[in-house]
Amino acid sequence: MKPTISIIEVARLAGVSKSTVSRVISDRGGSVSPKALDAVNAAIKELGYTRNDLAAGFRTQRSNLILLMVPDIANPFWSEMARAAQDRLEDSGYSVVVGNTDWSEQRESRYYELARSRRFDGLILNSVTDNIAAISDMGLPAVLIGERALVQDIDTTGTDTRVATRTALDYLWDTGHRRIAIATTEHGSERFLSLRRKTHADFLAERGLAPGSGLAFSVKLSEEGGRDLVREVLALPDWRAKVDSILCGNDLLAVSAIAAFLEAGVVPGRDISIVGMDDIPAAAHCRPGLTTIRKPRSLIGTTAVDLLLERLGNPELPARSRLYPGELVVRESVADRTGSAREAGA
Amino acid sequence: MKPTISIIEVARLAGVSKSTVSRVISDRGGSVSPKALDAVNAAIKELGYTRNDLAAGFRTQRSNLILLMVPDIANPFWSEMARAAQDRLEDSGYSVVVGNTDWSEQRESRYYELARSRRFDGLILNSVTDNIAAISDMGLPAVLIGERALVQDIDTTGTDTRVATRTALDYLWDTGHRRIAIATTEHGSERFLSLRRKTHADFLAERGLAPGSGLAFSVKLSEEGGRDLVREVLALPDWRAKVDSILCGNDLLAVSAIAAFLEAGVVPGRDISIVGMDDIPAAAHCRPGLTTIRKPRSLIGTTAVDLLLERLGNPELPARSRLYPGELVVRESVADRTGSAREAGA
DNA sequence: TTGAAAGCGCTAACAT
DNA sequence: ATGTTAGCGCTTTCAA
Numbered sequence: 001m002k003p004t005i006s007i008i009e010v011a012r013l014a015g016v017s018k019s020t021v022s023r024v025i026s027d028r029g030g031s032v033s034p035k036a037l038d039a040v041n042a043a044i045k046e047l048g049y050t051r052n053d054l055a056a057g058f059r060t061q062r063s064n065l066i067l068l069m070v071p072d073i074a075n076p077f078w079s080e081m082a083r084a085a086q087d088r089l090e091d092s093g094y095s096v097v098v099g100n101t102d103w104s105e106q107r108e109s110r111y112y113e114l115a116r117s118r119r120f121d122g123l124i125l126n127s128v129t130d131n132i133a134a135i136s137d138m139g140l141p142a143v144l145i146g147e148r149a150l151v152q153d154i155d156t157t158g159t160d161t162r163v164a165t166r167t168a169l170d171y172l173w174d175t176g177h178r179r180i181a182i183a184t185t186e187h188g189s190e191r192f193l194s195l196r197r198k199t200h201a202d203f204l205a206e207r208g209l210a211p212g213s214g215l216a217f218s219v220k221l222s223e224e225g226g227r228d229l230v231r232e233v234l235a236l237p238d239w240r241a242k243v244d245s246i247l248c249g250n251d252l253l254a255v256s257a258i259a260a261f262l263e264a265g266v267v268p269g270r271d272i273s274i275v276g277m278d279d280i281p282a283a284a285h286c287r288p289g290l291t292t293i294r295k296p297r298s299l300i301g302t303t304a305v306d307l308l309l310e311r312l313g314n315p316e317l318p319a320r321s322r323l324y325p326g327e328l329v330v331r332e333s334v335a336d337r338t339g340s341a342r343e344a345g346a
Numbered sequence: 347m348k349p350t351i352s353i354i355e356v357a358r359l360a361g362v363s364k365s366t367v368s369r370v371i372s373d374r375g376g377s378v379s380p381k382a383l384d385a386v387n388a389a390i391k392e393l394g395y396t397r398n399d400l401a402a403g404f405r406t407q408r409s410n411l412i413l414l415m416v417p418d419i420a421n422p423f424w425s426e427m428a429r430a431a432q433d434r435l436e437d438s439g440y441s442v443v444v445g446n447t448d449w450s451e452q453r454e455s456r457y458y459e460l461a462r463s464r465r466f467d468g469l470i471l472n473s474v475t476d477n478i479a480a481i482s483d484m485g486l487p488a489v490l491i492g493e494r495a496l497v498q499d500i501d502t503t504g505t506d507t508r509v510a511t512r513t514a515l516d517y518l519w520d521t522g523h524r525r526i527a528i529a530t531t532e533h534g535s536e537r538f539l540s541l542r543r544k545t546h547a548d549f550l551a552e553r554g555l556a557p558g559s560g561l562a563f564s565v566k567l568s569e570e571g572g573r574d575l576v577r578e579v580l581a582l583p584d585w586r587a588k589v590d591s592i593l594c595g596n597d598l599l600a601v602s603a604i605a606a607f608l609e610a611g612v613v614p615g616r617d618i619s620i621v622g623m624d625d626i627p628a629a630a631h632c633r634p635g636l637t638t639i640r641k642p643r644s645l646i647g648t649t650a651v652d653l654l655l656e657r658l659g660n661p662e663l664p665a666r667s668r669l670y671p672g673e674l675v676v677r678e679s680v681a682d683r684t685g686s687a688r689e690a691g692a
Numbered sequence: 693t694t695g696a697a698a699g700c701g702c703t704a705a706c707a708t
Numbered sequence: 709a710t711g712t713t714a715g716c717g718c719t720t721t722c723a724a
Contacts, residue, residue: 004716004717006716006717006718007717016694016695017694017695018695018717018718018719019694019695019719021718022717022718022719023694025718026718026719028719030694030720031694048483050463050485051463051717051718052463052464052716052717052718053463053464053718054403054404054464054717055700055716055717055719056717056718056719057400057465058404058702058716058717058718059700059717059719059720060700060718060720061700063400065460065465073444074422074425076420079419079420079446080420082419082446083446083448090453090456095456095457096445097413097443097444098443098444098445098446099442099443099444100429100432100444102432110441114411114441116396117396117397117400118398118399118400118401119399119403119409119465137394139396223627281569350700350701353701353702362710363710363711364702364703364711365712366709366711368701368704369703369710372703374704376704376709376710377709377710378710379709398700398701398702399702400701401700401701401702401703401716403702404700404701404702404716404717405701405702405703405704406703406704406716407716
């Protein structure tokens with residue numbers, strides 16, 4: 001290969017010292033005479049020199065690179081969040097690169113390791129494993145997206161899971177549902193479960209419903225999960241007596257469940273009610289349209305960046321949490337059972 | 347902040363030289379006595395040391411990091427390709443990070459710049475700008491995905507655009523279509539256009555069709571583009587006499603066009619024929635199902651990795667090209683006009 | 693405004 | 709098997 005050319009070669013050609021070259025190429029704006037500037041720039045051009053950011057970063061301990069770590073970049077929720085975050089970050093002079101964990105703990109660990117390598121100035125992530133200790137141990141500013149558990153020590157933004165879950169549950173209650181099931185995922189984290197499920201259980205208790213009247217299904221938050229969910233529901237003996245509605249952990253799951261129910265001859269919005277969470281584009285396009293809780297994904301992305309930037313500016317800041325409630329979007333996937341609540345509950 | 351701890355501190359605590367520590371932490375397997383090994387590991391643990399990969403990479407000129415640069419990670423084609431590539435790469439000991447250019451030339455330039463920074467060992471990318479010179483200039487092994495133009499100097503994999511386009515065109519011809527339009531995008535690259543459009547034009551000429559019988563629409567390869575396309579078609583005076591079928595540049599566009607046609611009361615598969623390209627999941631789920639050309643996305647991802655790994659092993663290799671033909675998947679979006687070809691052409 | 697020199701944390705000859 | 713030493717390319721005091 002061609003010998004790598006460094007500021008030394010540039011300096012030599014320009015007839016200046018390498019310090020001067022450094023002053024030119026680093027934007028830190030040390031004072032350089034116009035004459036020297038021209039000479040250096042000419043030399044850079046002639047040699048086709050590009051600065052070795054690795055070496056520079058090594059020296060300055062800064063990379064200007066931010067890692068965005070998400071569980072499923074193909075999901076519109078994450079891709080849109082990422083887009084918003086990326087825009088904001090690039091405006092602030094950072095480059096952004098994303099790590100897709102694919103809901104895999106193993107892959108997530110790899111990224112944790114990567115993040116410890118000092119190659120990034122900061123990290124915005126959604127943790128699958130909810131391994132808070134691992135995050136703190138990485139030794140770089142991190143912002144957590146998505147409130148999984150109550151996290152005290154790390155900056156957090158996202159939807160307020162309990163509020164959002166309550167909103168959906170209340171809506172189902174108000175439309176006359178009394179057999180409200182929940183479909184969510186486990187992937188390893190007990191504490192994650194507890195937040196959604198606990199809200200569900202609390203709700204049941206509060207409304208004086210027997211725990212058995214609120215089934216909890218555990219499936220993947222994916223299209224595949226939707227099909228699994230429907231299979232499980234329909235396999236229940238006399239399922240109509242056990243579930244009149246399902247709150248799904250996300251829209252991907254809900255939309256897929258709607259399709260699967262339809263195929264089985266069960267019409268969502270009439271025979272069963274489905275509520276999703278996220279409000280991805282497909283929620284509006286599918287038939288019947290999915291009633292769901294909209295998350296402010298761009299806002300969450302920019303909020304994450306703000307939190308990160310603030311911490312980068314002042315590492316001693318106490319951990320902050322900026323959660324958003326989410327907004328109910330009514331479409332056609334929930335039936336009006338206000339007339340028949342009594343018999344459904346019998 | 348706490349003082350960063352380096353191998354020097356570890357060496358001191360373990361009572362060995364820093365070389366020994368280096369031998370332990372770098373997997374290069376220099377020989378270390380079991381005793382020293384234990385001492386070093388104990389010291390590492392006690393101090394909570396983690397290796398500064400930035401410094402190591404600086405020294406070795408290797409990062410073990412690969413950048414995957416794609417135009418739209420939310421598109422299943424790219425996300426699945428990325429997943430396959432990531433799997434293969436991680437098996438080979440590399441970490442993978444993705445850059446989303448969002449079809450933006452500006453963002454693409456940023457990533458080109460980032461790629462020159464020596465922070466990555468290699469690059470797998472789809473170029474929006476088709477700026478081959480920029481890619482060569484980056485000075486790191488790169489594999490191009492998606493044959494845009496005829497590229498000579500860079501390893502390439504993807505679908506053979508001409509073959510795939512011909513397959514679709516032939517199918518439309520065989521089903522009796524004689525007003526075959528094409529809908530594709532421009533985003534800056536003339537040479538990109540030429541490959542699909544040229545195939546289209548060649549086809550028209552070969553079949554003895556007047557150039558005017560094969561309209562070319564230029565729209566975004568997105569949901570938005572689908573709506574735009576339909577608007578443009580329906581705005582044509584007596585459009586049914588001008589287009590009986592449309593070959594869409596990708597499935598996202600095609601699926602969206604199907605929905606938009608349907609809304610306008612035009613039934614795809616009956617009133618107009620649509621063929622897509624990619625075979626994303628939505629192609630199977632939408633009604634009517636989309637007839638499309640399936641691209642082997644996982645295979646493309648792993649092929650890209652193979653090409654890259656081979657080049658990493660031997661930089662002097664001549665540029666190679668591994669293109670796949672794509673496979674026609676027949677669903678319901680193409681009408682059978684074999685009985686009425688004559689009158690449609692009149 | 694500029695140059696000389698030190699050093700970031702690590703690896704890689706080369707000795708021993 | 710282990711220690712010594714010399715940098716990798718850059719930034720950054722410190723003098724001049």
